[in-house]
Amino acid sequence: MTSSTRHPFFLPSRRGVLGLVAAAAWALAPLGAAAQGAYPSRPIKIVVGYPPGGSVDQAARIVADALGPRLSATLMIDNQGGAAGAIAAQRVVGSPADGYTLLAGSSNEMAATGLVNPAQKYDPQKDLTPIGLIATAPVLLVAGPRSGVKSLAEFVDTVKRSPGKFSYGSSGVGSTLHFAGELVKQRAGLSMVHIPYRGTAALTGDLAGGTLDFAMLSPTAALPFIQSGRLFPIAITSAQRSPLLPQVPAMGEHPLLKGYEMVGWFGLAGPRNLPPEVTQLLKQNLQAVLQDPAVRQRLDQAGMVSPHPTSPADLGQLIATDMAKYAKLVEFAHMRD
Numbered sequence: 539m540t541s542s543t544r545h546p547f548f549l550p551s552r553r554g555v556l557g558l559v560a561a562a563a564w565a566l567a568p569l570g571a572a573a574q575g576a577y578p579s580r581p582i583k584i585v586v587g588y589p590p591g592g593s594v595d596q597a598a599r600i601v602a603d604a605l606g607p608r609l610s611a612t613l614m615i616d617n618q619g620g621a622a623g624a625i626a627a628q629r630v631v632g633s634p635a636d637g638y639t640l641l642a643g644s645s646n647e648m649a650a651t652g653l654v655n656p657a658q659k660y661d662p663q664k665d666l667t668p669i670g671l672i673a674t675a676p677v678l679l680v681a682g683p684r685s686g687v688k689s690l691a692e693f694v695d696t697v698k699r700s701p702g703k704f705s706y707g708s709s710g711v712g713s714t715l716h717f718a719g720e721l722v723k724q725r726a727g728l729s730m731v732h733i734p735y736r737g738t739a740a741l742t743g744d745l746a747g748g749t750l751d752f753a754m755l756s757p758t759a760a761l762p763f764i765q766s767g768r769l770f771p772i773a774i775t776s777a778q779r780s781p782l783l784p785q786v787p788a789m790g791e792h793p794l795l796k797g798y799e800m801v802g803w804f805g806l807a808g809p810r811n812l813p814p815e816v817t818q819l820l821k822q823n824l825q826a827v828l829q830d831p832a833v834r835q836r837l838d839q840a841g842m843v844s845p846h847p848t849s850p851a852d853l854g855q856l857i858a859t860d861m862a863k864y865a866k867l868v869e870f871a872h873m874r875d
Contacts, residue, residue: 577637577816578611584642584806585616585630587623593756593840594623597672597804598642600836604827609819615642622710623647624658631660635809637816641666645714645802649860654712654873663861667812668853670824672804673842676776677718678757679789680769682745685752690773690792693752694726701729706752707741710734711873714802715754717864718775720871726794732871745769756802757782758841775800782841804842805853 584602588594595617602613618626627647633639641648648666652658660666681687685704687696697704708715711734723730733750735741738759744750746768753760757780763769764783773789774780777799789798806824808817827833828844837844868874 577813577819578609580638581612581614582609582637583614583616583639585618585626585639586642587618587620587626587644587647589619590615590617593675593758593802593842594642594644594804596840597837597842600833600840601642601672601806601824601827604830604833605823608823608827621647621655621658622651622713624651624655624660627662627666628658628660630807631665631809633809635667635811635813637808637812637820639809640669640820641807642672642804643807644804645860646712648805648807649857650714650717650864651712653861653864653868656874662857663854665810666807666857667810667817668857669806669808669812669817669820670828671845671853671856672806672824672828673837673844674776675756675802675804675842676774676780677715677754677800677802678760678774678783678786679719679722679752679772680745680755680760680764681752681772682748682750682769684748684750687752687772688770690787690789693772694728694792694794697728697730698726702731704751705731705733706754707733707735707745707750708754709738709741710736712868714800715756716873717867718800719754720867721798721800722789722795724867724870725798726792742769756841761841776843780841781838801843803856805856807853 584598586595586598598615602615606613618629623643624647627641627643630639630641648662652662681693687693706719708719710716716732719732722728738755741753742759742763745753746763760769764771771783771786774783774786775789777788777790779786779788789795834844
């Protein structure tokens with residue numbers, strides 16, 4: 539065999555190896571890009587800071603059911619309860635900003651809790667990328683049998699006559715329900731003792747059982763007790779009456795509470811520095827599903843009010859506005875003392 543004759547299984551030179559590697563890399567580059575795919579190319583996790591079945595969880599699942607098909611992706615709900623939603627928010631804040639971990643949060647952890655909890659390590663305005671508002675949810679002032687109160691006028695008159703005698707419960711210090719109660723006290727000049735609870739089960743039990751006078755509750759949590767006659771609806775905290783309870787007056791219908799409005803809300807957000815194209819895709823699809831009559835009906839049935847389809851709310855502006863409003867109530871109620 540001459541030197542010019544090559545064996546079928548020859549070993550190429552170093553230069554040849556490098557050339558083959560380069561060619562292979564060039565050939566596989568489009569395949570790799572296609573395999574990675576455009577967002578979303580894998581399941582999206584939506585973290586909820588409350589147990590299954592609650593208002594935030596319901597809002598998240600309603601939206602996830604509709605968003606999944608539009609994005610051609612699987613959306614998984616991950617319930618991480620604790621600290622009025624702040625534990626879940628902290629988890630999302632610390633996640634990669636790639637759009638695969640999102641927060642379905644409420645006005646609690648996205649605006650309120652940091653004002654009363656100095657241990658909270660994230661700033662909602664700096665550490666979250668707002669995507670959009672899902673729905674708003676009014677709060678219901680309800681009376682237990684011990685109070686003897688069955689109307690808004692009776693509530694104001696009764697509490698005003700006996701400063702400090704009556705108590706009201708909420709889902710915790712710094713929660714939207716707590717702020718709603720403190721705004722009533724501030725506007726009407728009332729003095730009531732606030733009793734914080736860890737959840738609505740114990741709260742409604744004590745209220746119906748006669749160890750608590752009043753409470754701020756979500757309409758859906760209060761409705762079974764109202765229908766059974768164990769609790770009495772006094773007023774709703776939205777600017778107008780709720781279609782869910784049209785016979786119950788809005789708080790602002792009382793002369794001393796004119797202009798009163800304090801509603802909770804639910805929104806979708808991601809970590810800071812979420813890519814603009816991902817944010818925009820999620821925002822557009824969220825707005826689209828919220829215009830779906832079937833989605834709006836499901837939200838309405840859960841006691842929530844979906845944003846008006848022609849004027850989607852700016853979640854970032856809502857966070858800033860509510861934080862400023864809550865800060866004044868923190869000072870009024872000495873919540874950080």
